[in-house]
Amino acid sequence: MFSYFSAIILGIVEGFTEFLPISSTGHLILVNQFISFSKEFTVLFDIVIQLGAILAVLVYFRKKLWPFTKDKIKNRETLNIWYKTIIGVLPAIFLGALFAKFIENKLFNPWVVAFALLIGGIIILLVERKNTASGEHPKITSIENLSFKTAFFIGLIQCLSMVPGTSRSAATIIGAMLLGASRVVATEFSFFLAIPTMVAASAYSLLKYNGILSAQQIFVLAVGFVVSFIVALVVTKFLINYVKKNNFKIFGYYRIILGIIILAYFFIK
Secondary structure, rough: HHHHHHHHHHHHHHHOOOOOOOOOOHHHHHOOOOOOHHHHHHHHHHHHHHHHHHHHHHHHOOHHHHHOOOHHHHHHHHHHHHHHHHHHHHHHHHHHHHHHHHHHHHOOOHHHHHHHHHHHHHHHHEEEEEEEEHHOOOOOOHHHHOOHHHHHHHHHHHHHOOOOOOOHHHHHHHHHHHHHHHHHHHHHHHHHHHHHHHHHHHHHHHHHOOOOOHHHHHHHHHHHHHHHHHHHHHHHHHHHOOOOOOOOOOHHHHHHHHHHHHHHHHHHH
16 A cells, blocks of 8 residues: 555656656655665656656647648648757767766765755756846747757756756756747757657666566556656646746745755754
């Protein structure tokens, strides 16, 4: 029974945090300090619930991402999104293959998460302050206007999220905004970039998993997958609507407060 409860909690955490700029990996590392499975199964479980979140993005953006319709113009626009997404994910695939093992062994701990949350939160506030002070309108107001060069550089910035607590979505969104994209375009491209990035990371981790699953473990995975999918679908819709009228300052403040709490907790502990 406790396993299913853990699956629900972790599924909610993944679905809620994956696409918000607050770091899903960081939150899972922290929650796993209190609620977790065996070490090997935890790795597999985290992969499965990430796939649930990916499916939510595919479902939400299905009309934009499906390139096989009768409308040839729309098909070209959709393929253009996929081409830019693939270009954007190349740096993460290359650098991830080089440094994934080192990062997993050395950086997956609450202290790194706490400092990454703090630094990321400060950067978000500084970027938003700069945008407010400058009053400049973003140069890139649609995915169509996003160049392949810019997509590649956003992908490079995304690699910062390999440090747990940084947040893949925060890195891509803030990176895209610094490169001239509007909040809406930056957020949408962050969602699109998540698909191949997370699939590649999941495939890499699945290839390393050698365990044999019991019937109960399969059901636990299914529960986590479904919960993550449902919550991520709700969060995706929320974030797309939110960025149309609001900035990311609230997430910056949240990261800073959470980082301070984590540092205080583990320092006292």
